[in-house]
Amino acid sequence: MTLVSFVVPAYRVQGYLRECLDSILDQPFTDLEVVAVDDCSPDDSGEIIDEYAARDQRVRAIRLTENVGLGPARNVGLDRAVGEYVWFVDGDDWLAPDCLPAVAERLTGTRPDVLMVDHVRTHWNNAATRSAMRDVFPEPPGEGTFRLRDRPETLRLLHTAWNRVVRRQFLVEHGLRFAPGWYEDVSFSYPVLMAADRIGVLDRVCVNYRQRRVGAITRTRGDRHFEVFPQWHRVFHLMDRWGPAVDELRPAVFERMIWHYLTVLGNGQRIAPELRPAFFAQITADYARWLPPAGYPTPDGVEGLKHRLVATGRWRTFSALRAANRARDAARRSARTAKRRVAPVARRNARRARDVLLREYYRAELHRPVDPTLAVYAAYWYRGYACNPAAIYEAARRLAPQVRGVWIVRRDRVGTLPPGVEYVVAGTAAYYRMLARARWLVNNVNFPDFVRKRPGTVHVQTHHGTPVKVMGLDQQRYPIGAGRMDFAGLLRRVDRWDYSITSNSFSTQMWDRAYPASYTTLEVGYPRNDRLVTATPEEVRRLRADLGIDPTEQVVLYAPTHREHLPNYRPPFDPERFVEALGPSARLLMRSHYFHDRDRRPRRDVRWSRVTDVSAYQRVEDLYLVADVLVTDYSSAMFDYAVLDRPIVVYAPDWEAYRLARGVYFDVTAEPPGAVAMTFPDLLDLFRTGEVWSDAATKARQQFRARFCGLDDGHAAERVVRQVFLGESAAPRQGC
Known part of the structure; x- marks a missing residue:
């Protein structure tokens, strides 16, 4: 029997899925299978899964005909898995190199119902944050197994599905599956620990938990975060059915529930201000409903105060406390920022007076109306008339003659422009005026940092090649190639993009990961081709x-x-x-x-x-x-x-x-x-x-x-012009 079945659900993870699958398949351990489930993803995740399945017999591709959500997609993979153990790994996370032999050794040596493994949060800026493993287990947990009642502190480990490897037959016997909706890990992970007779802990980092800049539910604001409540209700209803066997765990589980609710509420990127009172009221209701008769271990300090305010339903006091904490944090950030500004101010004062005046001129021009007919083009840091911008310019002259196209070039490159092409020289007053007032800005690299994204303007990033070498944020892992790149500055530039032009699905996938932002991808082929x-x-x-x-x-x-x-x-x-x-x-x-x-x-x-x-x-x-x-x-x-x-x-x-x-x-x-x-x-x-x-x-x-090269049919520039300049909708993607 296969030892480990990896279940990898995929939905809108095309930029990360290859890294995930490679991290599994490249492990120095082969007794595994990968059940990859395309949850009817609107991007190329399904095609990537098919590609891997075609070249590696350990990969089994499942293509769902409708989007069911993360929990049900995991259930589909679980039903198809054949391994003795199952490991749910999200399509945008990845395994640490060479971790699987250690996992396999522990599984075969102790045969646990569930093996907890360590992880790190890997942020978009390549920073890593350790887990709570060392806080929960200050002493090494050892290689033995235990029941949760013997070590209830295990509940304080992150309640995700991907940091635990679970015996498949154990899940079948207890009927443990994922519920639909957001926060689906809650109603799976806690019951798994409560039902297990043999829990093991491997204090080795095995999973890189990707903290995406955009696209994750933790960075999505809306009322779907209220779905955390029914997930926790499922946990307590299940405990009611299991009866006295889990009664002694109720205090610890209850404390985790209130902690989780407050974590969701405390994240300003999740709950909109107008929804916060209702969310707090539901926390108070659940507090009263599920409070154990014998109480529970209330945290110390400010966290304990929050729990007491929840218990008494004092939303106004809770809100005021949060506002005070935010003001304190803002003051600290302002102090740090003021210190960092000393050096830039000195550098600005040293610039030539002409540059200062021109920047002031640019700021003044920003207050004038956007020119609704003006498009500014540039390529390769103003080297001349070239690449995708040139092809788009030519197509726009033909299809959208009402648009006035102006090129930005270096002074030494003016002579390379074709006859009849209107231009401004970089660094002149006309240059700053065009950048300030253009409705469309088209470039195959980024415009300078001082350029502001004005309301109603459209920035088109055409890129200048299908990437072989890593680009953008991915360069953080290769500091020699990255040099002194300012990645925070790069993301500020990327945030100006409205459109990203790609020539094939591979480029789309790589740019999704390298340049995470909310732009629209136009996968239309390369205009220059x-x-x-x-x-x-x-x-x-x-x-x-x-x-x-x-x-x-x-x-x-x-x-x-x-x-x-x-x-x-x-x-x-x-x-x-x-x-x-x-x-x-x-x-x-x-x-x-x-x-x-x-x-x-x-x-x-x-x-x-x-x-x-x-x-x-x-x-x-x-x-x-x-x-x-x-x-x-x-x-x-x-x-x-x-x-x-x-x-x-x-x-x-x-x-x-x-x-x-x-x-x-x-x-x-x-x-x-x-x-x-x-x-x-x-x-x-x-x-x-x-x-x-x-x-x-x-x-x-x-x-x-x-x-x-499938999209390079001679009409890529036309497709860009019709969507960007003429507002015509692109053809819908085929599929669900």
């Missing part, structure tokens, strides 16, 4: 001629990515040897990452007759169109170029170092878009032997294209 689909053979011939490429030449484009953690690194690549391996009718185009032009120093002149440095070429899409083969490493270029269905080679000489230091979302060497070379000699051999064009490479490219 429209040109790759619609370009005519005549246009390609013209582009090749403009670049001095003979029609008979075979063109290879080499486009490596940037290594933020190794600013002076260049992949080992000898252009002269490479073109020799290609043969006499080949041409090599070399393009550095756009980061490399920020210092604007002259580049080394490439003098070989069949090697051309195209790093300064404005539109990379032109280079894709003229190239017959792409050689890259971890660059998003592979996803765009795959639209053309031409050979791609992954040249990854520093893959292991890059993966460990910078962090990646998937293994480009295991799921490549074509042939793979790990050394430069291997790269030469791929071309000499023809492996670049082999059946295996072609099959890999087809699979890659099916996964990442």
Whole structure:
């Protein structure tokens, strides 16, 4: 029999589900199964589950035809599980590496009805908060088992389903299942402990409990938080049925109930002010209804005072106490903030007077009306006319001519703009005026921190590639790659987004996790790739001629990515040897990452007759169109170029170092878009032997294209314009 069945319900967790499943399947323990339940999720959670089930026989996919909620979805998984033990793990949490052998050893060694495991709260800013394990068990709990009546303090451990591994037959025998509604853990977790004859505790962190910035019910305000009351009522009704066997546990359970109610009420993100009196009144009613005859252990200090106010129904006093505590906390925060402001004030005073005046001008312009016809575009930190914003701009000129489009560019890039494109130079008064008054702001990176999100304005984040390397908040786990990034500042910028443009479901999933905020995702394909689909053979011939490429030449484009953690690194690549391996009718185009032009120093002149440095070429899409083969490493270029269905080679000489230091979302060497070379000699051999064009490479490219390029049909920019500028609704997602 399988030892552990993991039940993983999934609903709106597409950005986190892969990490959850990987954390289970990558454990150094194989006697397990994963029962993954798609609770009719409107995102791509179901597709992710199917993907994992197709490649790992330990994963069983269940797709529900209607959304039933977390508790019933867990019940569905429980009914399908075959393991001796069942472990309910939420789809946005993940297991600690290498924890499962220790869990299995304890399960097989003591055969408990329920094994409690430790956890940490992992916050969006990568901070971790320990659990109450050390407070509840100041001394190591040992490897033996016990009944709850012998150690009632166990009730003070967090009442979740995922921090306990439960014997499946024990659940069946006692009919213990999850109830529908929010706070479903309450009416499951406490009865599990009360009914168990053998409880074990493993004081090892096994679960990372993700504290999401958005999307969790603990950060959702509404009246559904009143559902906590019927969940606790179920606990006490069950205790009534069980009778004297659990009577001595009533005081401890009652104390946990009041603690939980006050925790929910005390969280300002859950209960709206107008609902708080009614919530407090229900706490008072439950206090009177379920108070044990012999009383219960009332907490000391302020918490004890709260309990006494609940008992007497004194809402006004309770509310005043809370207001006083909040005022005290606010005063402390203000004092800390004042100290932190000293250095920024000094820096501001040191700025040039012109910059100060321009910022004041910007603030003044914010008081003028938003221009209902103005759209501002930018790309790559004002480097010029490029990428997705350029494609959207062109589509808007055609489909929404009433919208005036203005580009922001650096002064040294003005000459690269196409004729007829209206622009302002970054840093000028016109620049600040446009940013202050534009209705639409479109960029493939973030606008500066000083830019304010005005009511009625629309910020469109187009991004500039499908991510291989980790981005956003995920970089916190890779400090070498993150450098000195201000993650709090990043989130303030992300909060300005109204729309996030993605080219495939994989990008959508990764951005959900990397940039958690309340924007709307437009999964429509990449506008910049429209040109790759619609370009005519005549246009390609013209582009090749403009670049001095003979029609008979075979063109290879080499486009490596940037290594933020190794600013002076260049992949080992000898252009002269490479073109020799290609043969006499080949041409090599070399393009550095756009980061490399920020210092604007002259580049080394490439003098070989069949090697051309195209790093300064404005539109990379032109280079894709003229190239017959792409050689890259971890660059998003592979996803765009795959639209053309031409050979791609992954040249990854520093893959292991890059993966460990910078962090990646998937293994480009295991799921490549074509042939793979790990050394430069291997790269030469791929071309000499023809492996670049082999059946295996072609099959890999087809699979890659099916996964990442399905939406790039030449109409992505049009879809963005119709929804963002014209207000037309997107087609509804298929499914429940």
